[in-house]
Amino acid sequence: MKALLKLISLEIRKNKLKTLLTGAAIVNLAILAFMIMVLFIDQNESEPSFASYAELFEGVFVFVKAAYIIFASVIISKLVIDEYKNNTITLLFMYPISRKKLMTAKILIVFAFTFVAIIVADIVVGAILIGFNSFAGLIPGELTLHVITSELIKLGANAFYAAGIALIPLYFGMKKKSVPATIVSAVLVTSLISGGFDQARLGNLAAVSISLGLLGAAIAYMAIRNIEHKDIA
Secondary structure: OHHHHHHHHHHHHHOOHHHHHHHHHHHHHHHHHHHHHHHHHHHHOOOOOOOOHHHHHHHHHHHHHHHHHHHHHHHHHHHHHHHHHOOOHHHHHOOOOOHHHHHHHHHHHHHHHHHHHHHHHHHHHHHHHHHHHHHHOOOOOOOOHHHHHHHHHHHHHHHHHHHHHOOOHHHHHHHHOOHHHHHHHHHHHHHHHOOOOOOOOHHHOHHHHHHHHHHHHHHHHHHHHHHHOOOOO
């Protein structure tokens, strides 16, 4: 475990992943601006998109999840696909480091970042919107402790599944050794599980989220298991 944590730390420093925090902040600001715009537009609508705080939180999570699944595909491209595409992975494999541990470290970075980023973004954007609504009064209903507690519990589970789903593009990227294939597949996945506010979303179905999360975990497992025998040329 200590060796794995060391590898994770080295990967973060080597790829300058701390710069991702700036990108995450920009993503969060964009989501916040969009949500505020929707709230103001809804003032003139007979059927607003958000009739309660629960619906508002769901809307925030839809955008946060979609944004960070795509964001994760960029990290996968940087940590894994670019290494194979530029053949720099060969140099890494020359060091006395287990290939499986190296790939595990890379995948854990993607999973952990996505999981934490979704939770932080959802809480921060949601909290700002709550404060904004306390002045604007655009969302009807009362925000109770029960609503907050249930939403936080749901958020933890959904963020975990979403972090697993974010690993699905790894399959397409590894297969094609292509950054565009990795990112496009992430966009397609988010399109599949997300949709408009007024229609049923596949991502709302627990069975779908769990199944796709497990699929992402299986893809990650196969990438780690086959790394010793995979052709790196």
